[in-house]
Amino acid sequence: MTATERNETNPDRNAAASPPEPGPRALRRLVIFGGLCYAGALAAPAASFVLAPTKSAGSAGARWIRVARLVDLPERVPRRLQIIADRRDAFTLTRDELLGSIWVLRSGDAVRALSAVCPHLGCSIDLAADHQGFACPCHASRFGLDGAAVAGPSPRDLDPLATRLVDGWIEIDFRRYRQGIAERREVPT
Amino acid sequence: MSRLGDWLDERAGHRALLRAALDEPIPGGARWAYVWGSALTLSLVVQAITGWLLMSAYAPSATTAWASVAHISHGISGGWVIRGLHHFGAQAMIVLLAAHLMQTALLGAYRRPRELNWYFGLALLGTTLGFALTGYLLPWDQKGYWATRVATSIVGTIPLVGGSLQRILVGGAEYGHLTLTHFYALHVGVLPAVTALLVAIHVALFRRHGITAPVTADRQKVDLFYPKQVFKDLVVGLAVLLVLFALTAHEHGAPLDAPADPASDYPARPEWYFLALFQLLKWFKGSLEPVGAVGIPLLVLGYLVALPLLDRGPDRSIKARARFLAPLAIFGLVAGLLTVQSRHADATDEAYQRARALADSRAARAVVLAGRGVPPEGPLAMLRDDPEDRGRALFTQHCVACHRLGDLVPEGSKAAAPDLTGYGTTTWIDGLLDNPDSTRWFGGTAFKGMMPSVVHPPADPEVAAIWRPMSAADQEATATFLDAEARGTGGKGLPGEALVRRRCTACHRLDGATDDDASLAPELRGWASPAWIEAQIEDPGSGKTYSKGATAKDLEGHMPAFAATISPADRKTLALWVATRGRATEVR
Structure with a gap:
C-alpha cells in the first residue's frame, strides 16, 4: 500500500501531504546526539566482547612434552609422532588430548624435530612419496629432510622445535607459529 | 555526500522511505504516554544485539552449556556486561510490555477498528513470555533446569495432548542435550523470526490507524513523529538502558546458579514475573491444580481477547469504560498480591533461606572450579571430583558420627x-x-x-x-x-x-x-x-x-x-x- 492510498482512507493523514515541518533544529540535533549515545553505550561492551580473542597473555614459555623413547626411534628414518598433553579449549580442560603431530629424525643421540604444520597455510605435512623429504598435500610445497623449503609456495622452511633428552625420553618444546609469512613468529597464547 | 545520497536515492528511493517513517503525523501532539511501543522496540534491539553476541560464545549441550555461560561471565572481557544487559533487558521487556498494555487499555486503543492490532500485541506478549521461558533454561544451571522441569510438567498435565507435547518440548523423556537444543532453536531461531514478523505487522497496522489520542486531546494540534515524539521515545529508551547498565553493574552481570544437578534438592523458583502463577499453584491443590495452572491463565487471556468485542460503546472516556477495565485492574492487583505473598513466604521461610544459601555457596564454588577448566564430561563431573565438595560429603557420610571437624559436628x-x-x-x-x-x-x-x-x-x-x-x-x-x-x-x-x-x-x-x-x-x-x-x-x-x-x-x-x-x-x-x-x- 502506498502513502497516497493510505492518506485517502484516513483524513488525519492530510497533514502529511503538506511539506513536513522540520521541527526545532536544536531538538533534532539532540535526538541525533541521543541516538549516538544509545548506539555507543551498546557498541562499547559489544566491541570489547568481539575483540576479546585478540588479547593474549603472551608466550606461555617452554612447554616440554614427552613424545617417545630414544631407543624406539630408528636411525635416519623420519617418524611422525603425536603430541599428547592437556588441552584448555575455552572452558573445557581435556586431559591427555591430541594436540597435533611433529616429524622427528634421529641420528645417533641427536634428534631433529619439525612442526608438521605447513608454514604456507597450515595444512598437515606428510612424507614425500620418495621418502627424501616432506610434502604438503594442499599446495604442493616441498621440503628437504632438514626442513628446508625446496619448491612450492611455502614462504619459509619447516618450523624446527627444540628437543631434549631426559632419562632416555625425547621431549619436545611444542609451539605454534604463524602461517603465510616469511618470518617465523610464534602464535601467542 | 549529498551526491552519493542523490545517486543512492535515484536507485533505492530511501529518502521517501525515511520521510514516510519519520513524518508520521501525531494528532493531538507528541506525548509521554506514547513512548512504550518505541521503548519496547529499542529494548528488542538491545536483546537482539546482546543475544547475537551471546550466541557467538554459547555452546548448547548438557555438558557445555553451563561452562560456556560461566566462561562468558568470567572468562571473556565484557562478557558479564553483555549477559547482564541481556538478562535485565528481558525483565525490562516485561515491565515495558505491562506499561504498553496499560497505556493501550486506558486509551481504549484496542477498540474498533484496532482490534486486530490488539491481538497482534497479545501475540507479542506471548512470544516475549516464550523468550523468557526458553531463555531461562539455556545456562543449564539449577535455576533454569528446575524451573523448566516445572514448566514442562505443567504442559504435561494438559489433557490428551499434554504427554506428547511435553516430550516434543523436552526432546524425549529425559532432560538433556535435546532439551537444550530444542529450547535454543526456539529462543534464537523460531521466536525471533515470529517476533520480527509480528512486530512488522503490529507497526504497519499501527501506522494504518494512527495513534489513539486521549479523548481530551486537541486534535487540531499535529506534531510529526520526528523529532518531537522521537525525542520523548529516546529519553525513555536511554533511561531504560541506563537502568539496565546500573542493574548489571550492581549485580555484576547476570546471576549464574550451580550447574543443573538432577540429584540435588534445589529450592526452585521462577523469575519474578511468573511468581504470581507459581503462588497460584499453591492455592489450587490436588485435582484442582489444572484450574490454577492452566484454567486461570486461560481465563485472563480469554478476557483480553474478548475485551475489544465487549467494549463497543460510543464513549471512549475511561469513565464510560470503567466496567471493562475493572477486571484488568483486578487481574493486576491479584497478580501483585500473589507476588508479594510468594516473596513474603520465602523471606520468612528459614528452610528456604538455608537451601538458598547452600545453593549460592555451591554456585560460587562451581564458578571457582570452572576457572581451572571444566572436564569434557561436564560441570557435574567437575563438582563430583571437587576435593572440597566430595571430601566434605564423604566426611559427613562416614566420619562425622565420631569426629568433629570445624562446622561438621557429631x-x-x-x-x-x-x-x-x-x-x-x-x-x-x-x-x-x-x-x-x-x-x-x-x-x-x-x-x-x-x-x-x-x-x-x-x-x-x-x-x-x-x-x-x-x-x-x-x-x-x-x-x-x-x-x-x-x-x-x-x-x-x-x-x-x-x-x-x-x-x-x-x-x-x-x-x-x-x-x-x-x-x-x-x-x-x-x-x-x-x-x-x-x-x-x-x-x-x-x-x-x-x-x-x-x-x-x-x-x-x-x-x-x-x-x-x-x-x-x-x-x-x-x-x-x-x-x-x-x-x-x-x-x-
Missing part, C-alpha cells in the same frame, strides 16, 4: 573420637601433648589413659616419682617436627626429631622402630599427612599407622577400617580433605 555434639579441627597443626599437637585424655583428643576413645601428658604428672605415684615434665622449648620443637610431618614436607633433621626419638618412641613408632612392640601408639613418620590419613582410613590396624592390636575386637570404640566401604579414589580425596580442611580450621 550429633548431640558427642564426639567419641578426636576433634580434627586444626588436625596436624602445632596448636593441635600442643593441646594433645598437654592433655591427651581431654575429650577433644583421646578422652572419648578406647585409648584413654594410654598416653601420658608431657606437662601434668601421671596419677600413679610411682611413675610420677621418676616422671619429668617436658620443657616448653622441647614441646615446641616436638610440635614443629610433627607439624612438618603432617604438612608432608618432612621433619627429617629437625631438632624435634631427636626429641621424639628419645622421648616418644618408648611407645610410638618412628620409621617402624619402637621400644615397646606391644604398644598401640601410632607411627609418627608422616603422621597426619594425607598419605598417613589415607592409610588410617583404609585400615587403622595395618601397621602403617596403628598396629594390629589397636583394632582388636575387645578394644571397644576403635576406628573401623573403611577399605570395603570407601573406594580408593574416595579415600584419597577424603584424606586430602581432612588434611587440608583440618589445617584450615586451626584454632589458635
Whole structure:
C-alpha cells in the first residue's frame, strides 16, 4: 500500500501531504546526539566482547612434552609422532588430548624435530612419496629432510622445535607459529 | 555526500522511505504516554544485539552449556556486561510490555477498528513470555533446569495432548542435550523470526490507524513523529538502558546458579514475573491444580481477547469504560498480591533461606572450579571430583558420627573420637601433648589413659616419682617436627626429631622402630599427612599407622577400617580433605 492510498482512507493523514515541518533544529540535533549515545553505550561492551580473542597473555614459555623413547626411534628414518598433553579449549580442560603431530629424525643421540604444520597455510605435512623429504598435500610445497623449503609456495622452511633428552625420553618444546609469512613468529597464547 | 545520497536515492528511493517513517503525523501532539511501543522496540534491539553476541560464545549441550555461560561471565572481557544487559533487558521487556498494555487499555486503543492490532500485541506478549521461558533454561544451571522441569510438567498435565507435547518440548523423556537444543532453536531461531514478523505487522497496522489520542486531546494540534515524539521515545529508551547498565553493574552481570544437578534438592523458583502463577499453584491443590495452572491463565487471556468485542460503546472516556477495565485492574492487583505473598513466604521461610544459601555457596564454588577448566564430561563431573565438595560429603557420610571437624559436628555434639579441627597443626599437637585424655583428643576413645601428658604428672605415684615434665622449648620443637610431618614436607633433621626419638618412641613408632612392640601408639613418620590419613582410613590396624592390636575386637570404640566401604579414589580425596580442611580450621 502506498502513502497516497493510505492518506485517502484516513483524513488525519492530510497533514502529511503538506511539506513536513522540520521541527526545532536544536531538538533534532539532540535526538541525533541521543541516538549516538544509545548506539555507543551498546557498541562499547559489544566491541570489547568481539575483540576479546585478540588479547593474549603472551608466550606461555617452554612447554616440554614427552613424545617417545630414544631407543624406539630408528636411525635416519623420519617418524611422525603425536603430541599428547592437556588441552584448555575455552572452558573445557581435556586431559591427555591430541594436540597435533611433529616429524622427528634421529641420528645417533641427536634428534631433529619439525612442526608438521605447513608454514604456507597450515595444512598437515606428510612424507614425500620418495621418502627424501616432506610434502604438503594442499599446495604442493616441498621440503628437504632438514626442513628446508625446496619448491612450492611455502614462504619459509619447516618450523624446527627444540628437543631434549631426559632419562632416555625425547621431549619436545611444542609451539605454534604463524602461517603465510616469511618470518617465523610464534602464535601467542 | 549529498551526491552519493542523490545517486543512492535515484536507485533505492530511501529518502521517501525515511520521510514516510519519520513524518508520521501525531494528532493531538507528541506525548509521554506514547513512548512504550518505541521503548519496547529499542529494548528488542538491545536483546537482539546482546543475544547475537551471546550466541557467538554459547555452546548448547548438557555438558557445555553451563561452562560456556560461566566462561562468558568470567572468562571473556565484557562478557558479564553483555549477559547482564541481556538478562535485565528481558525483565525490562516485561515491565515495558505491562506499561504498553496499560497505556493501550486506558486509551481504549484496542477498540474498533484496532482490534486486530490488539491481538497482534497479545501475540507479542506471548512470544516475549516464550523468550523468557526458553531463555531461562539455556545456562543449564539449577535455576533454569528446575524451573523448566516445572514448566514442562505443567504442559504435561494438559489433557490428551499434554504427554506428547511435553516430550516434543523436552526432546524425549529425559532432560538433556535435546532439551537444550530444542529450547535454543526456539529462543534464537523460531521466536525471533515470529517476533520480527509480528512486530512488522503490529507497526504497519499501527501506522494504518494512527495513534489513539486521549479523548481530551486537541486534535487540531499535529506534531510529526520526528523529532518531537522521537525525542520523548529516546529519553525513555536511554533511561531504560541506563537502568539496565546500573542493574548489571550492581549485580555484576547476570546471576549464574550451580550447574543443573538432577540429584540435588534445589529450592526452585521462577523469575519474578511468573511468581504470581507459581503462588497460584499453591492455592489450587490436588485435582484442582489444572484450574490454577492452566484454567486461570486461560481465563485472563480469554478476557483480553474478548475485551475489544465487549467494549463497543460510543464513549471512549475511561469513565464510560470503567466496567471493562475493572477486571484488568483486578487481574493486576491479584497478580501483585500473589507476588508479594510468594516473596513474603520465602523471606520468612528459614528452610528456604538455608537451601538458598547452600545453593549460592555451591554456585560460587562451581564458578571457582570452572576457572581451572571444566572436564569434557561436564560441570557435574567437575563438582563430583571437587576435593572440597566430595571430601566434605564423604566426611559427613562416614566420619562425622565420631569426629568433629570445624562446622561438621557429631550429633548431640558427642564426639567419641578426636576433634580434627586444626588436625596436624602445632596448636593441635600442643593441646594433645598437654592433655591427651581431654575429650577433644583421646578422652572419648578406647585409648584413654594410654598416653601420658608431657606437662601434668601421671596419677600413679610411682611413675610420677621418676616422671619429668617436658620443657616448653622441647614441646615446641616436638610440635614443629610433627607439624612438618603432617604438612608432608618432612621433619627429617629437625631438632624435634631427636626429641621424639628419645622421648616418644618408648611407645610410638618412628620409621617402624619402637621400644615397646606391644604398644598401640601410632607411627609418627608422616603422621597426619594425607598419605598417613589415607592409610588410617583404609585400615587403622595395618601397621602403617596403628598396629594390629589397636583394632582388636575387645578394644571397644576403635576406628573401623573403611577399605570395603570407601573406594580408593574416595579415600584419597577424603584424606586430602581432612588434611587440608583440618589445617584450615586451626584454632589458635
